[in-house]
Amino acid sequence: MEINFKKYLMIFWMMVLFAPMIQWSLHIFKGGELKGAVENAPDVDFSIKGWFSGDYQHNKEKYLNDWFGFRNDLVRLHNQIDYSFFGTTNANSVVIGKDRYFFEKGYIDAYYGTNFIGDSLIADRVHKLSMLADTLGKLGKHIIIVEAPNKVRFYPEMIPDYLRKPMVPGNYESFSREFNAEKLKVFDCNAYFAKLRDTVSFPLFTKYGTHWSMYGAGFVMDSLQKLVAEVSLSELPLCTKTIDISDVPRYTDADITEGMNLFSRFRGGNFAYPQYHTEENFTPIPLKIVSISDSFYWSMIYLGFQNMYQGNQFWYYYTDIWPDRFLPNSQKMSVSDINLQDEINHTDIFIMMSSEVNLSNIGFSFVEQAYDLYFKK
Amino acid sequence: MVFSSIVFVLYFLPLFLFLYFVVDRKYKNLTILLFSVFFYAWGAPKFIFVILTTTLLDFFLVGQMDSMTTPWKRKILLSLSVTVNLGLLFYFKYSNFFIENVNLFLENIGVTQISWTKLVLPIGISFYTFETITYVVDVYRRIHKPLKNFWDYQLYIILFPKLIAGPIVRYHDIADQIADRSANENNENRLTGFYRFVIGLAKKVLIANQMGAHADLVFSQDFHTMNSMTAWTGILAYTLQIYYDFSGYSDMAIGIARMLGFRLPENFNSPYTSRSITEFWRRWHMTLGNWMKNYLYIPLGGNRVSPGRTYFNLWLVFVASGLWHGASWNFVLWGVYHGCFLVIERLFLSKWYLKMGRIIPLVFTFFFVVIGWVFFRIEHFNDATNFLKTLFSWQVGNEIHLGIKFIFIFIVGLIFAFFALNKRTQAFQDQIFEGSFSISRHIVMVPVMLILLILSLASISSFGFNPFIYFRF
Structure with a gap:
């Protein structure tokens, strides 16, 4: 026996x-995909040259590492153990704060002023932006700057002790000061959220996301519509707003934790989702808007900001265009393919939105290129 | 190919074991040989020819030597074989170091430097060179007859479980097993060997890698501005890393070999429980210590010479041992440091230790070993002294956050490093590693090993490539 x-x-x-x-x-068992910036290595063809240089073995090993059976489940298991037992995460630059509030490290650095680029550089950039806004203003075009809120600034008490340090004024303070000095049209969402904080029914930031909650984004969208109406002397879009409640986070409300690749899904608490409704015969406001932003602007898209106006383009990081536009050869167009002067001529309002981590690069070189069009001899 | 990689654990190993278990007994050695060649060539596709050529030459020389009766002729062939093997080791491992130092000297006296293209070190050359020397010396000493079949000799050298990071197997310890190990080829050995492999994998992946990540973080900081406590966590993490990394590899090697019916010598015996540096070297990298004793210390005269000469021999062996670990002055310094302790212990320290009870010598020895690792880890002498200053200055400076995971694994690592201090726990450990298993014990081991294997694979999947520290030696 x-x-x-x-x-x-x-x-x-x-x-x-x-x-x-x-x-x-x-593929007997169906496994889930890993989320985040994951690019699995491709397979490699055998060659004598590749074998003797060691490239074949190196690349084959990468391929086998990335594709072996149960790999995704094992990665998830590893992450889940680290999270559940040790309260740590292996996701790049994710920080677990107090009471399991999740942050991205870059936002903590920005909050403490670690990425400060200096007052003189900021003054120079804002002055350039101001000159451009003045010039476009004379042509009946407007620039609205939106400083997207920093979750760390909203919940500073949730920063883990080991990352706390003395605060020094950073890009946010310096840019805000210069924007005001140059009298630019600015919507400071940090200040706005701080004012709203004790009056709202649902969190403006969820524990699990790095962006504003969709509920918070709804307030921003309302204010942005008012700002657009104010600068362009146009009507407010006619729409009604309702709130849908869910116990499962949607859109970007758990974007950090999704990238942590765990087995468990983050729930807990109620998540609120604004929905904008228009009448059947609704006519979009006759304005052409171009938004140049980092990922924060996607929330405006999810909420349907683009449906309120006749023309709305989103130039993501001043690189990708949404909605898709195509070149004559049917290839996807990117911002580098456009004629900037033509675009400016056909646009009424430019919204430049940036989170605190990208504030030093607000406009993502749009300002410099547009400035050159008007001021460079 | 490293043992703690997906390609090894989930592709190479199952395919190899399956084939090895199903082929007829007469093809088993051939199966190991082919897989061993593939294993080595996967990581060093060009250097495989160096091994194949030198083993052919050695086999021929040793065969000739054995057939001769004239002592001086035997001695010439012995010298020739040893010179070829050591020559290759010196050429590949030490020529860069030698030329660098010569150039430094020439630069200082204003003479043109020697131009030189840096050589790549073939994986495991230090290990297999020492094994080829045991073959020629054992045959020369008539301890064992030479192998009749070249492929058997090739198998001894290239046997993949121990090829690239030991244990260093002396020829006479394995010669008979190559010819016939049928007595050890059974499911009991396959299972206990597999358990040993999984334990080694877990030691490497779950402890050594975690400690290594922290040690790397600490040693990449500026030592001048570092907090002393951070420096201590760094060197203690490295202390655990190097132990679990190397002993984990040895466990995996011994485990796989046992699955094939081989009995490889043990390489570690709870070294951090030593109560003197002399004892530490009887417990740490035991096969290197034995090799140094049998093939260097004893031929130098050992302790059958004057006390002064004995101390010199001891010291020299440790300098050589340091240099064996790497062609760099910090390894020489580390060897000198240990050699000095061995001499001091022989002179008086061991007698002092005897009067101090059990705990104090243990603490002192552990402390001295930890300090020794500073020289081992940090390449440049100035950096090492700066780090030592930081350790003992108790300065407040930049601190690295430890995290619960590090603290937990650090404590687990410490517990298992000192697990064998107690006789009962030592006996328990011996049972796990060496004892035979009843059915009920196997049943207990199934979930334990399954958990360790899954956790290790989960960790490798997330970490990717995990090179072993000892591969560069």
């Missing part, structure tokens, strides 16, 4: 060792 038992036990262990290879070949 003992001999048979050991034989079968050894067969069991061999099956355990072979299981990932079998799963890799036959």
Whole structure:
């Protein structure tokens, strides 16, 4: 009996060792995909040259590492253990704060002024922006600057102790000061959220997301519509707003935790989702708006800001264009393909939105290129 | 290919074991040989030819030597074989170091430097060179007859479990097993060997890698502005890293070999429980210590010479041992440091220790070993002294956040490093590693090993490539 038992036990262990290879070949169990910036290595063809240079082995090993059976589940298991037992995460630059509030490290650095680029550089950039706004203003075009809020600034009490340090004024303070000095049209969402904080029914930032909550984004959208109406002397879009309550986070409300690749899904508390409704015969406001922003602006898209106006383009990081536009050869157009002068001529309002981590680069070189069009001889 | 990689654990190992278990007994050695060649060539596709050529030459020389009866002729062939092997080791491992130092000297006296293209170190050359020397010396000493079949000799050298990071297997310890190990080829050994492999994998992946990540972070900081406590956590993390990394590898090597029916010598025996540096070297990298004793210390005269000469021999062996670890002055310094302790212990320290009870010598020895690792870890002498200053200055400076995970694994690492201090726990450990298992014990081991294996694979999946520290030696 003992001999048979050991034989079968050894067969069991061999099956355990072979299981990932079998799963890799036959895909017996359906596993979930990993989220985040994950790019699995491609397979590699064998060549004598590649073998002797070691490139083949190196690349093949990468490929086998990335594709073996149960890999995604094992990665999730590793992350789940680290999170559940040790309160840590392996996701790049994610920080777990007090009471399990999640932050991105870059926002903590920005809050403490670690990425400060200096007053003189900021004054120079804002002055350039101001000159551009003046010039466009004379042409009946407007620039609205939106400083997206920093979750760390909203919940500073949730910063973990080991990352706390003395605060020094950073880009946010310096840019805000210069924007005011140059009398630019600015919407400071940090200040706005701080004012709203004790009056709202749902969180303006969720524990699990790095962006504003969709509920918070709704307030921003309302204010942005008012700002657009104010600068362009146009009507406010005719729409009604309702709130949908859910116990499951949607859109970007758990964007940090999604990227942590855990088994468990983050729930808890209520999440509020504004919905904008228009009448059947609704006519969009006859304005053409171009928004140049980092990822914060996607929330405006999800809420339907673009449906309120006749023309609305989103130039994501001043690189990608949304909605898609195509070149004559059917390839997707990017911002580098456009004729900037033409675009400016056909646009009424430019919204430049930036989070605190990207504030030093607000406009993502749009300002410099547009400035050159008007001021460079 | 490293043992703690996905390609090894989930592709190479299962395919190899399956084939090895199903082929007829007469093809088993051939199977190991082919997989061993592939294993080495995967990581060093060009250097495989160096091994194949030198083993052929050695086999021929040793065969000739054994057939001769004239002592001086035997001695010439012995010298020739040793010179070829050590020559290759010196060429690949030490020529960069030698030329760098010569150039430094020439620069200082204003003479043109020697131009030189840096050589790449073949993986595991230090290990297999020492093994080839044991073959020729053991045959020369008539301890064992030479192998009749070249492929058997090739298998001894290239046996993949121990090829690139030991244990250093002396020829006479394994010669008979190459010819016939049928007595050890059973499911009991396969299972216990597999358990040993999984334990080694867990030691490497779950402890050493975690400690290594912290140590790397600490040693990449500026030592001048570093908090002393951070420096201590760094060197203690490294102390655990190097132990679990190397002993983990040895466990994996011994485990795989046992699955094939081989009995490889142990390489570690709870070294941090030593109560003197002399004892530490009987417990740390035991196969290197034995090699140094049998093939260097004893031929130098050992302790059958005058006390002064004995001390010199001891010291010299440790300088050589340091240099074996790497072609760099910090390894020489580390060897000198340990060699000095061995001499001091022989002179008086061991007698003092005897009067101090059990705990104080243990603490002192651990402390001295930890300080020794500073020289081992930090390449440049000035940096090492700066780090030592930071350790003992108790300065307040930049601090690195430890995190619960590090603290937890650090404590687990410390517990298991000192697990064998107690006789009962030592006996328990011996049972796990060496004892035979009843059915009920196997049943207990299944979930334990399954958890360790899954956790290790989960960690490797997330970490990616995990090179072993000892591969560069």
